[in-house]
Amino acid sequence: MQKIMQTFIQKQWPLLLAFFVPFLTLSTIYIFQGVYPFGNDSLLTVDLGQQYIDFFAYYRQTFFEDPSTFFYSFSKAIGGDMLGLWAYYLTSPFNLLFLLFPHTQITLAVTCLTLLKISLSGLSFGYLLKKAFNGTGFILAAFSISYALMGYTIVNQLNIMWLDGLIFLPLIVLGLERLIDKKAGLLYSIFLGIMLFANYYIAYMICLFLICYFIFRLVSVSYPKETPWKMKFKETLVSIGLFIWHSVLGAGLAGILLLPTFHALMESKASYTKFEFDWELAYPFSEMLSKLFIGAFNFEQMPSGYPNLFIGSLALVSFLCYFFNQSFSKRERLAALAVMILFVVSLNLEAFNKIWHAMQYPIWYPYRFSFVVCFFMLVNGFRSFMHYEGMRPISTFVSMVLTALVSFYVYNGEFDFIYTEQIILTILFTFMVIFLLIIKPQKYTWLPVVFFILTTIEMGLNAQIDLSRLSYVDQDNFTVYQTELDANIDAVQDMDGTFYRIEKTFLRTKNDSFQANYPSITHFSSTFERTIPALFGSLGFPVGDGFLAYSNGTLLTDALFNIQYYMSEKDAPYLVENNNSLETKNAGLKKTLAYAAKPPSLIDALVTPTVSDEKKAAFELSIMQTKPDLRSYKQIGETDRIFIYENQNALPLAFGSSSAILDVSLLEDQPIQLQETILHSLTGNQLAADYFVPSEFDSTVYQNVTLSDALNETTYQKQVLNNDASVSFQFTPETDDSFYLxxxxxxxxxxxxLFLNGEPFTQYKTYRDQLILNLASQNKGDTITFKISLKESTIRLKDFQLYRLDSIAFDKAIQSLKTGGMTIEEYGNTSFKGTVNIQKGQDILMTTIPYSEGWAVKIDGVPVQTKQALESLLVVPIDEGKHVIELDYTVPLFFEGTILTLLSAALLLLTALLFEKTIKGGHL
Structure with missing residues (x-):
């Protein structure tokens, strides 16, 4: 065994260096920066901390707890198809690593997975250089390290699912090289299919690149001089045909995922697509040069910036020399120049940039396809180096002058991510590479080693500078929040095993429901179906293209969407001040809640990160909303930081309703009116008095403010600009009803x-629709003051109206709907079975499940046609009386996708066995 290992190392040591040098380099940086487990920082910053980490927790839950969530989950807003989310975030084969780590060590798993993927990208690139371009020794390792640690990788390592593209791209290109050279496309199709399965988004960019690369390589194919043009033409046609055929088969191999994902995209991300092109330049082309310098990155480059093109001095100089390297034909070099011009234009021209990003401009992380540009430069830089005779005097002079001019331009430019030290370091490394290329013809045995060491140091410095400019999430805070949330959710679920939704006044991310595995409403993902944010935006909630924050619920929306339990921070002023009266009111009603605050098991204690008592005490919840309505709910338990409430008005997942709900359309910026209409329509009582009654403030106090009124709008302006200015609205409720603004x-x-009774009023910051603010509940006789303090010189309040929810009428309406509610007897993420007793006047079974073609409904064993209410929710016609209801979900196009995958696999095998043998035998 030892001899086998020695032989393996002797033969494969360049590839081992390509893997282990990036691994050790990044590990060393993580150690010095104190990344967990070497310190108290974690990699959970930006989207990795706000989205991906929660999806990784859900990934484990799917494998270990409930495989049905692979298809559908009620942790995704009010419910949603999951295959599209898997395809975008989770289908990387390397994610299996998460199964080896406990739930409480998921941040450690992220760190290990990041190191593994980046190191594997170096290995796969080295394998390409070895097999396709005869790469060997330290030079193979040097270019592989440049690829693994290039600027794109370091900057985008937080988008961990994109790193699969860096791993599989070299393997796909290796397959393409074999297809062109040997007419064998099996490897190409397999790795293209794997890439499309692992991440279709990055795979799309790779597919566009492959078209460019194939044309480039096809143009550069050389034939013996005596080869007839007909033979050349025939060979070219065969290569084109095989490229198209094997590309189609590669896509077909991933059909089991791509077809359902396509359907999901049409309901989500693709539904926002506009085929409009902007032919403007994003910036002057010369400014792109700034990204060729060491450490050319800071946090401001993440939301918007220049493309990440840093590949190191050796690779960059070698690539530039490629265009003057006569070892390659002029035809090939001109083709490479044309490809690079296309890439450079794409990295600037808005229209081309949009095409590369699947017809949508990226939100944050600009120029996400720049890794293929770096790949192209690295591959041809390596090819040039291996056939380069060394720099001549004129080349040396031009190179040094060009380096100096570019450095001078960047030094005088306004690039806040580049300091003088970075420019000096870049010049130093570039000049050293130029010097070594001058003496390359001497073939010193130590020269490759020096190139390797220089490249390793340079790429390591770049990684250190880039990563030092990111802020990291505190590991202890993550651990405290995770364990506290898990404990409270477990407690509720242990107490109540029925189906319900849970919401909170606080959050770590909008995907907490995935982290702790519970049905919720708040959600954020790039694959979020647009109908649900549209619905909740119309109802007065903060939403966007891909997110929904349930931070502005009313008693009606809480009831309608089956929010049976609510969690709130204990020190909320609007709860603390009335805590005694609440305890008296709920005396004798409080359930016994078996909190998971019980001592952890020995295994849990060993695998859970240790947090000091001081850190636990200092931890504070991130508050999302102010919600006095919680006074109307029954407090059923508490922990050190959290109250848990039960909403006894929560409607079941499905209930009988009037068919009038089918005629209700969403209203823009009229959330109270929409909620009013919904409740009237559900009960069929459209002639009843208003549930939401317009009310007036008793008084208004102005401080340093003048006002002017227009139709439905009041403008408030500071009198003295540098002084504090505010408007305070006061009223005294004569009932315990809830009040909304x-x-x-x-x-x-x-x-x-904003302030409520002198305390800050918390509101989720990002919103685009009219909001509903909850100002009072159970406050009869209390003076309520809502204060607006001006930061700007002028503000305009439009449709600023106070409403009182008539609790008597509301309770009566909710109880009438509950009588036709579904009693769920069996349920899972993809199926429900239960009974209903539909009342007179109820001819629709209303659900709070998002409408989808995948849901099939049976009433008393008979399939019924589903319909859509509120432009988003699943409903079915139903008759009065008792019925058995069955709902089952099947992923649209999943069966067809499975057939496509099997058919593509069979055709690929048949092609490999028959067609390629025919080509090799010279019979085609």
Whole structure:
């Protein structure tokens, strides 16, 4: 065994260096920066901390707890298809690593997976250089390290699912090289299919690149001089045909995922696509040069910036020399130049940039396809180096002058991510590479080693500078929040095993429901179906293209969407001040809640990261909303930080309703009116008095403010600009009803500060629709003061109206709907079975499940046609009386996708066995 290992190392040591040098380099940086487990920082920053980490927790839950969530989950807003989310975030084969780590060590798993993927990208690139371009020794390792640690990798390592593209791209290109050279496309199709399965988004960019690369390589194919043009033409046609055929088969191999994902995209991300092109330049082309310098990155480059093109001095100089390297034909070099011009234009021209990003401009992380540009430069830089005779005097002079001019330009430019030290380091490394290329013809045995060492140091410095400019999430805070949330969710679920939804006044991310595995409403993902944010935006909630924050619920929306349990921070002023009266009111009603605050098991204690008592005590919840309505709910338990409430008005997942709900359309910026209409329509009582009654403030107090009124709008302006200015609205409720205030979307966090009874009023900051603010509940006789403090000189309040929810009428309506509610007897993420007793006047079974073609409904064993209410929710016609209801979900196009995958696999095998043998035998 030892001899086998020695032989393996002797033969494969360049590839081992390509893997282990990036691994050790990044590990060393993580150690010095204190990344967990070497310190208290974690990699959970930006989207990795706000989205991906929660999806990784869900990934484990799917394998270990409930495989049905692979298809559908009620942790995704009010429910949603999951295959599209898997295809975008989770289908990387390397994610299996998460199964080896406990739930409490998921941040450690992320660190290990990041190291593994980046190191594997170096290995796969080295394998390409060895097999396709006869790469050997330290030079193979040097270029592989440049690829693994290039600027794109370091900057985008937080988008961990994109790193699969760096691993599989070299293997796909290796397959393409074999297809062109040997007419064998099996390897190409297999790795293309794997890439499309692992991440279709990055695979799309790779597919566009492959077209460019194939044309480039086809143009550069050389034939013996005596080869007839007909033979050349025939060979070219065969290569084109095989490329198209094997590309189609590669896509077909991933059909089991791609077809359902396509259907999901048409309901989500693709539904926002506009085929409109902007032919403007994003910036002057010369500014792109700034990204060729060491450490050319800071946090501001993440939301918007220049493309990440840093590949190191050796690779860059070698690539530039490629265009003057006469070892390659002029035809090939001109083709490479044309490809690079296309890439450079694409990295600037808005229209081309949009095409590369699947017809949508990226939100954050600009120029996500720049890794294929770096790949192209690295491959041809390596090919040039291996056939380069060394720099001549004129080449040396031009190179040094060019380096100096570019450095001078960057030094005088306004690039806040580049300091003088970075420019000096870049010049130093470039000049050293130029010097070594001058003496390359001497073939010193130590020369490759020096190139390797220089490249390793340079790429390591770049990684250190880039990563030092990111802020990291505190590991202890993550651990405290994770364990506390898990404990409370487990407690509720242990107490109540029925189906319900849970919401909170606080959050770590909008995907907490995936982290702790519970049905919720708040959600954020790039594959979020647009109908649900549209619905909740119309109802007065903060939403966007891909997110929904359930932070502005009313008693009606809480009841309608089956939010049976609510969690709130204990020190909320609007709860603390009435805590004694609440305890008295709920005396004798409080259930016994078996909290998971019980001592952890020995295994849990060993695998859970240790947090000091001081850190636990200092931890604070991130508050999302102010919600006095919680006073109307029954407090059923508490922990050190959290109250848990039960909403006894929560409607079941499905209930009988009037068919009038089918005629209700969403209203823009009229959330109270929409909620009013919905409740009237559900009960069929459209002539009843209003549930939401318009009310007036008793008084208004102005401080340093003048006002002017227009239709439905009041403008408030500071009198003295540098002094504090505010408007305070007061009223005294004569009942314990809930009171709500509508706030127009033009009022943002940067414009005002909000206060309720002297305490900050918390509101989720990002919103685009009119909001509903909850100001009072169970406050009879109390003076309520809502204060708006102006940050700007002028603000405009549009449709600023106070409403009182008539609790008597509301309770009566909810109880009438509950009588036709579904009693769920069996349920899972993809199926429900239960009984209903539909009342007179109820001819629709209303659900709060998002409408989808995948849901099939049977009533008393008979399939019924589903319909859509509120432009988003699943409903079915139903008759009065008792019925058995069955709902089952099947992923649209999943069966067809499975057939496509099997058919493609069979055709690929048949092609490999028959067609390629025919080509090799010279019979084609």
């Amino acid at each position: 509508t706030l127009s979307p033009n009022i943002k966090d940067e414009d005002v500060e």
